[in-house]
Amino acid sequence: MVAAEVARWPAAEVAEAVVAAGGAAACLRSADEWRVHPQGKAVAAEPLMAIERIGDAPARPLPPADRPLAGVRVLDLTHVIAGPACGRVLAAHGADVLHVGAARLPTVFPLVVDHGFGKRTCHLDLRAEENRATLRGLLADADVMVQSFRPDTLAAKGFGPADLPPGVILVSISAYGHSGPWRNRRGFDSLVQLATGIAQDSGDRLVSLPAQALDHATGWLAAAAVMTALRRRAVEGGTWHVRLSLARTARWFDDLGRVESVEVPGFADPYLSDMDSDFGVVRHVRCPGGLPGSPPGYGHGPRTPGSDPAAWW
Numbered sequence: 018m019v020a021a022e023v024a025r026w027p028a029a030e031v032a033e034a035v036v037a038a039g040g041a042a043a044c045l046r047s048a049d050e051w052r053v054h055p056q057g058k059a060v061a062a063e064p065l066m067a068i069e070r071i072g073d074a075p076a077r078p079l080p081p082a083d084r085p086l087a088g089v090r091v092l093d094l095t096h097v098i099a100g101p102a103c104g105r106v107l108a109a110h111g112a113d114v115l116h117v118g119a120a121r122l123p124t125v126f127p128l129v130v131d132h133g134f135g136k137r138t139c140h141l142d143l144r145a146e147e148n149r150a151t152l153r154g155l156l157a158d159a160d161v162m163v164q165s166f167r168p169d170t171l172a173a174k175g176f177g178p179a180d181l182p183p184g185v186i187l188v189s190i191s192a193y194g195h196s197g198p199w200r201n202r203r204g205f206d207s208l209v210q211l212a213t214g215i216a217q218d219s220g221d222r223l224v225s226l227p228a229q230a231l232d233h234a235t236g237w238l239a240a241a242a243v244m245t246a247l248r249r250r251a252v253e254g255g256t257w258h259v260r261l262s263l264a265r266t267a268r269w270f271d272d273l274g275r276v277e278s279v280e281v282p283g284f285a286d287p288y289l290s291d292m293d294s295d296f297g298v299v300r301h302v303r304c305p306g307g308l309p310g311s312p313p314g315y316g317h318g319p320r321t322p323g324s325d326p327a328a329w330w
Contacts, residue, residue, distance in 0.1 A: 041203035048214030048271050059197025060264045066242040072256030074183035079251055084111025085311055092155055092162040098229050100165030100190050101132035102236025108135030109304035109313035117141050118322055130296055133319025140323035143174050151327050158329055161243055163188040167201045178258045186246045188239055188259040195260045206232045213267040231263040294318030
């Protein structure tokens with residue numbers, strides 16, 4: 018019955034009705050349609066990775082260490098894939114990453130496990146002032162805060178760019194960009210694929226990517242941007258705001274062009290490792306890349322959400 022009723026509506030009207038009711042939805046557009054859409058134009062004007070100095074602070078060189086990011090403290094206020102992937106990469110290179118969630122928020126268990134490597138995890142319900150005070154204390158001693166809520170969500174709770182302690186690097190990851198009429202619209206990878214034309218083939222058929230590629234690519238780009246901001250802070254000082262979005266990554270993908278086919282490896286064993294975790298032994302894909310003399314790796318396996326204190330170690 019629902020499908021029959023929805024079929025009577027124009028697709029764009031259905032999506033707007035869902036959004037107006039507080040949900041997340043998108044209709045299938047072509048890449049050309051997205052490029053002339055007001056939000057498509059706004060996203061096209063944004064850089065793939067915005068790394069902006071937003072305040073003054075003394076230069077803060079990283080201490081000598083065996084790992085590239087050893088001693089860097091990262092608050093990870095993210096969920097699902099793109100933001101958590103960023104934190105996982107930073108942890109793989111030695112950063113102290115504390116994931117901050119809340120028991121009331123929904124989770125996707127396989128993703129909790131997949132993105133929990135190398136991170137500690139605590140719960141702070143930011144609706145309570147005492148928990149906001151705890152987070153402010155953590156932020157005062159942090160180097161980086163990564164957040165993947167809609168652009169104005171954390172700012173409304175006192176954790177926006179204007180609230181940063183001097184020298185902190187804020188990373189903001191959104192679905193549809195940081196300007197334009199959709200900047201605060203709810204979204205996730207599959208919906209952004211629909212809206213931007215990634216999911217449409219040469220006809221009107223829906224063809225999604227074989228993985229949540231926008232999420233994973235944006236997470237890796239965010240980690241690279243954090244490292245760039247850390248280097249700039251070490252040399253010139255400053256407080257920094259890094260901004261990325263799934264929609265801007267989609268535009269980058271589209272600009273790269275498409276291939277007719279790709280050869281998929283038939284085996285994965287050489288890229289896998291086993292690690293103990295709170296959930297038993299987890300077989301996972303090792304973090305790729307690395308620097309000479311410092312291969313990436315995780316200090317421990319995934320932990321149960323909320324099982325660590327809200328404190329640095």
